[in-house]
Amino acid sequence: MEAINCGSGSLIFLSRRGPTLSHLFFANDFILFCEANKNQATQLNDILRIFYHFSGQKMNRGKSQIFLSPNVPIDLVDATCRDIGFVRVDDLGNYLGMPLFHKRVTTNTFDFVVSKVRNKLNEWEVKKLLWREELH
Template sequence: MERLSHLVKAAVNAGTWKTIRISANGPALSHLFFADDLILFGESSMQQVSTIMQCLDDFSAASGQQVSKPKSRVFFSKNITDAQGAEISAGLGIPETKNLGRYLGVPVIHDRVSKATFIDLIDRVDSRLAG
């Protein structure tokens, strides 16, 4: 996974990988790794599809590991039309999703954080502590 991180960073430094920012002054994001899971962030364009696929292909050639496309999903911001999303999804060969679900019991995408955001997690912890 370290090799993939280096490939992504090299593409960012070369200017071919267009990062995203969560806020105007926030850090540029290109990727996050969690154990054996990864999230890739990039501009929604066919040019980025080519850059992302090149990094993944180079990683596969170097490591012998492959991305499991059936287990992967692509998520788009609200600014992308359905047609744009379908084109990019097809280019990646990865299905689109509108809901990223939960990771380690926490919603991946949510609105303003409130007690309701984590109520399921709190209930499960309370239940285990009571047991």
């Protein structure tokens, strides 16, 4: 946060007119957002070094992932991955059951959530009907 506050860090816009973001923390996981360049890679390594110094918890870089925009030139991708020491992935997959998006969110993006909720409600309705039959 100090890097952000003093202007040497970067904030990522979540959408054209949306809020900016530099990081997310949840339980024992964290996600950092930055630009793909040498300066940001150095700052990321500094942040991780400071985190280890104060927490005593060293991060496993082999299990850590980096996602870079398809617009980043391949030579910069290779240099960034080498400098940071993370595994590059094309898709970050799911986190806490929800997909981490890399594309525009549309009205169909969360159809799977609506489907899961409908299925659960149907299961409850069936159980309720069976319970009523047992009472009579």
